[in-house]
Amino acid sequence: MEYVWYFDKPIRKRAEDILGRGVFVDALAQVITECPEDEGFVIGLEGPWGSGKTSFLHLLEEKIKSKVVIRRLYAWNSVSPDMLIEEFLGEFISEAGEIKPEKFAKCKSLLRKLVSPIKTISINGSYA
Numbered sequence: 001m002e003y004v005w006y007f008d009k010p011i012r013k014r015a016e017d018i019l020g021r022g023v024f025v026d027a028l029a030q031v032i033t034e035c036p037e038d039e040g041f042v043i044g045l046e047g048p049w050g051s052g053k054t055s056f057l058h059l060l061e062e063k064i065k066s067k068v069v070i071r072r073l074y075a076w077n078s079v080s081p082d083m084l085i086e087e088f089l090g091e092f093i094s095e096a097g098e099i100k101p102e103k104f105a106k107c108k109s110l111l112r113k114l115v116s117p118i119k120t121i122s123i124n125g126s127y128a
Helices: 022-034 053-064 081-098 101-115
Strands: none
Touching: 022 053
16 A cells, blocks of 8 residues: 655645645736736735645745745744834835835835834843
8 A cells, every 4th residue: 555645834836736726826926916016905815724825825926926026024033013013124125225216215214214213122031
């Protein structure tokens, strides 16, 4: 008897997609890449642990990485809400400098002012 083992780790390539997520990835990729530059939108991806969220994101990134800038922010790695905000804004400022600097110059300056006063103070192992 031959056994097939499946490990609970996210897939990274479309060729590994045995559950057929590609159809949904293609639809979302089209929405993202065809969105006008002056429009904004938010995408939420929800599901229980192990339901394939990370695999879906890997497939989406593989599909659109040549057309959009992708930056990952891992909220669970931040030690406090302030640190998470600082990391997010730091990434945004960094990216704004790489894409059309003339368009983002004022925004970049304002974000620097916003980020600079954020401080995390540790008191007996707790953050305040």
